[in-house]
Amino acid sequence: MSTSSHSDATSIPRRRIADLDVSAVGLGCMGMNFAYGATADDESEAIATLHEALDLGVNFLDTADMYAAGANEQLLAKVLADRREEVVLATKFGITTGPDGMPNGTNGSASYVKESAEGSLRRLGVDTIDLYYLHRVDPQVPIEETVGAMAELVTAGKVRHLGLSEASAESLRRASAVHPIAALQSEWSIFSRDIEAEDVPAARELGVAIVPYSPLGRGLLTGSAAAATPGSGDFRSTLPRWQGDNLTANLALVARIRQIADDLDATPGQVALAWLLAQGDDVVPIPGTKRRTYLRENAAATTLALPADVIAELSAMQATGDRYPDMSWVAGDSARA
Structure with missing residues (x-):
């Protein structure tokens, strides 16, 4: 167990998700043992990274029941x-x-809500989950039914706050009419901007915090494109943005971001995170890493202030290629284009 002093924990700025006091940048844990290639021998580094996150004051940890089963x-x-x-x-x-x-597929049935929560509580070894998300809206089940069952978990003291992931503005409004929604977790980065048109305004209208996942463009913004080659076991090699001419065009944008970062004595990843943090105090990105070196880099982004002209230039960038080849594997939110 880490014995580091926690005196530096206050160096990470804090933001609020409902009444939860969270670090301005959280830690996405998916890649520690799921989705990004072979990680069988990485558990000790992952555990060390989790401990160091808490030592640094990065206290907002994000997982899911489907990650590595x-x-x-x-x-x-x-x-x-x-x-x-x-x-x-x-x-x-x-x-x-x-x-x-x-x-x-997806399952938003009331019985599955209860079954899933009990499973997560057991695996996590805790009595209460601070923020419990519906990972994807089930188009076959009214959102009211799903959130109604999630609300019962709050009443029972098993969950403190509710969230939705990749939900449309319409679903967010319908869900909020049943029970307060504390957070909307959706992909958002310099390269993934589609939530800005409707979902972000709806969240702000309802007082819902926004938790961007893949804030580094799944690593594209940090220059890790070489890792996602066909046959690598890295799922990013299947994504349109990582293929052919799309990748060439996107890497040209990455080169410009790298220039900006160099001018600011920062890294491209820090610039990408600082851009998101500049979008509002209600934004809490959760970059994923299983390495302490990247954890420290991401945490340091919370103190990087971008000049207004840089924010404007980054905001004007547009990635080439869709986020996913298709979303049929989860069906997804029927109210979302």
């Missing part, structure tokens, strides 16, 4: 066992998986 939650449990009181803990449910562990 529950093993991601079990990984976090090894740190939560000693340091639960230091963590604002978020997990998600609602994407179903097949025998191969890969997504094959």
Whole structure:
């Protein structure tokens, strides 16, 4: 267990998600043992990264029941066992998986809500989840039914706050009419801007915090494109933005971001995070990493102030290629284009 002093924890600015006091940048834990290639020998580094996050004051940890078929939650449990009181803990449910562990649909039924929450509580080794997200809206189940069942978890004291992930503005409004929604977690970065048109305004209208995942463009903004080659086991190689002419065009934007970063004595990843943080005090990005060196880099982005002209230039950038080849693997929010 880490014995580092916690005196530097206050160096990370804080933001609010409902009444939760969270670090301005959180930590997405998915890649610690899921989706980004072979990680079997990385558990000790992942555990060390989780402890160092808390030592630094990065207290907002994000996982989901489908990551590595529950093993991601079990990984976090090894740190939560000693340091639960230091963590604002978020997990998600609602994407179903097949025998191969890969997504094959959604389930937002009331019975599945309860079953999923009990499973997550057991794997995490905790009594309460601070922020419980519906991972994807089930188009076959009215959002009111799903959120109504989630609200019962709040009443029972098993969950403190509710969230939605990749939900449309319409679904967010309908959900909020049933129970307050504390956070909307959706992909948002310099390269992924589609939530800005409707979803961000709806969240702000309802007082819902915005939690961007993949704030570094799934690593594209940090120059890690070489890792996602066909046959690498890295799912990014299947994404349109990482292929052919799209990748060439996007890497040209990355080169410009790198120039900006050099001028500011920062890294491209820090510039990308600082741009998101500049979008509003209600924005709490959750970059994922399983390495302490990147954790420190991401945490330091909270003190990087971008000049107005840089923010404007970054805001004008447009990535080439869709985010996903298609979303049929989870069906997704029927109210979302």
